[in-house]
């Protein structure tokens with residue numbers, strides 16, 4: 001049962017008892033009141049009337065006796081006596097009337113009560129006798145009756161008086177005893193009421209006391225249990241569980257207490273595990289953690305602090321924190337700033353390790369407010385030596401060339417911008433920008449190896465560095481490109497002097513891997529402000545001038561000029577136009593037939609790219625191919641040519657013309673290791689037999705990129721395609737590559753053919769080429785045949801095939817088809833035989 005209900009019940013019992021006591025008390029009081037009412041309203045007035053009746057009787061008796069006495073005085077009666085007698089008579093009358101009034105009053109009270117009725121009747125009879133006897137006595141007196149008679153009357157009167165008084169006194173006595181009885185019964189009622197009320201009050205008190213005692217005892221007992229439990233918990237014992245024996249509030253309190261202890265147990269476990277976790281975090285955290293006291297000594301450290309600083313824990317504890325700083329004034333300032341700031345203070349500084357070595361660290365400190373004395377703070381120390389070194393390295397890498405140690409492009413641009421800004425602002429003078437690269441460096445790099453190439457670049461940088469003034473900047477832009485910023489020039493001639501000195505500086509051989517290596521430079525010069533007022537423009541113009549220097553024959557310098565700019569703009573126009581032409585398919589292929597000099601049959605065609613520009617009309621490949629090569633567009637262009645040519649060739653095959661398709665391959669394409677894959681994929685997509693594809697490469701192609709080219713060529717050969725050497729005789733004189741690269745056909749340059757009839761040495765060269773080719777088992781084709789005479793000479797020298805305007809100009813595919821049909825018909829008539837390609 002709930003405590004509140006128990007208390008309520010006990011209160012109700014108490015209240016019920018009180019109510020009962022009240023009711024009984026009221027009832028007793030009502031009884032007493034009724035008694036008193038009866039006494040007041042009946043007994044007392046009756047008693048009074050009885051007394052008044054007795055008084056009235058006694059008055060009648062006394063007045064009668066008085067009157068009798070006065071009458072006995074006889075003789076001539078004086079007036080006074082008469083008056084006295086009259087007075088007595090009057091009193092008698094009044095006594096009579098009072099007697100009757102009182103008797104009547106007594107009768108009102110006594111007649112309803114049977115017992116009293118008898119008494120009343122006796123009184124009335126005695127009274128009536130008294131009156132009658134009294135009247136008789138008076139009459140006898142008035143009549144002066146004989147004494148005897150008077151004596152008898154008097155005796156009778158006195159007897160009547162006694163009877164009357166006796167009757168009245170009996171009634172009074174009776175009434176008095178009645179009154180006493182009523183009083184007794186009233187006292188009895190009151191006594192009973194007092195006893196009952198007292199008993200009930202006592203009972204109610206006892207019950208209340210018992211209930212209150214029981215509740216208090218039980219509450220106290222259980223609260224005591226609770227107190228003991230709480231004390232145990234306060235003492236740290238969390239294994240306490242209070243028994244829940246009731247479902248009242250105390251039971252709930254016990255359950256709540258048990259849950260609280262359980263929660264405390266859980267939190268304690270969690271706290272312990274969190275503590276363990278934090279301890280392990282602190283112990284394993286890579287950053288050093290140092291707690292510093294208000295006095296500035298080390299209070300605590302984690303293992304990382306020992307590892308970072310190199311001190312054992314014992315040596316660190318109690319050590320002045322300041323002594324860890326390489327510069328103590330910095331340490332002092334840092335500690336003060338932690339005190340002042342009241343929040344996290346961060347800084348980067350240098351510590352001294354146990355071995356005295358400097359340690360770059362980042363510090364982050366904040367005051368500790370966890371029971372430590374004021375001024376204690378925590379310092380997290382992160383070793384940033386690595387980062388600092390990396391930052392230095394990054395700076396070095398960002399601004400200096402890793403190979404030569406010279407400023408790189410970024411630093412150069414910065415310095416150049418600053419120099420230009422100074423020149424524009426306060427030092428109006430000419431600046432020169434010399435852009436140069438090493439002539440044929442790529443060839444040299446390929447032939448002697450990258451390592452040697454790198455050494456050459458380092459030595460060039462070293463040698464050039466010696467001639468650089470402090471105010472000038474020599475930078476390496478990458479590869480073999482160098483830029484020289486001269487800020488202290490008298491005039492443009494000064495730039496020419498510097499350029500000449502650069503060229504001279506490189507004239508002496510360099511010793512690389514115990515070999516003498518020669519190099520030279522082609523230098524382009526742009527002058528501020530005439531050739532540009534910003535770095536970008538000056539660089540661009542110097543670059544243009546450098547290309548001009550190369551075209552001039554290398555190992556030379558060239559100033560930027562308007563003409564150069566025009567040339568460069570043309571190149572840009574072509575490059576942008578070509579890019580657009582490729583995406584919008586403005587390019588097409590023409591095919592020039594190749595004829596067998598033996599059979600006259602068309603054995604193949606050479607695919608030649610054509611570009612029709614909407615505004616500028618036809619733009620020849622001799623213009624756009626070099627631009628495509630310089631810009632890298634040649635890869636896309638070459639892939640397109642290859643695919644279009646192969647697809648076209650297979651169409652002709654399907655029409656019965658089993659001819660070979662010749663495709664020109666640029667040196668850039670050949671340098672791409674993925675080129676063989678592209679060829680294989682294209683052949684597969686077109687469905688063309690590789691034996692019908694002839695890739696035309698120039699001699700420079702093969703010579704310029706020896707190692708890579710050899711690998712690519714090998715792969716191409718393994719596909720089964722044919723290789724022809726284009727423009728043979730115009731490039732390198734070394735013929736060993738013919739063997740090395742498994743070439744299939746030599747193509748004699750048309751410059752020799754053009755002079756075959758006019759110059760005997762040209763004819764001799766052609767004859768020699770044909771002989772070399774045949775001796776190596778290669779076929780030989782001559783290009784640029786324009787006359788029958790030329791053809792005749794070539795036939796005479798046993799040249800295998802021919803190509804030139806004499807047979808056909810390069811033409812669209814549709815025309816080739818007609819041409820092929822016509823030629824095969826003619827060949828059939830002429831030779832009466834079937835001609836197969838003999839590649």
Ligand SMILES: Nc1nc2c(ncn2[C@@H]2O[C@H](COP(=O)(O)O[C@H]3[C@@H](O)[C@H](n4cnc5c(=O)[nH]c(N)nc54)O[C@@H]3COP(=O)(O)O)[C@@H](O)[C@H]2O)c(=O)[nH]1
Pocket residue numbers: 592606607608609620621622625641664665666696726727750783784785786803804805806810
């Ligand atoms: N890498 C690539 N190079 C290509 C491609 N298409 C063309 N080219 C190269 O451009 C150069 C110029 O070619 P083009 O103007 O097409 O000239 C060719 C012929 O028209 C021309 N020729 C042929 N016969 C005669 C002749 O009797 N007289 C005469 N004056 N010219 C003639 O010769 C050029 C073909 O030469 P070659 O390639 O050496 O066989 C040229 O170097 C092309 O190679 C391409 O797609 N990719």
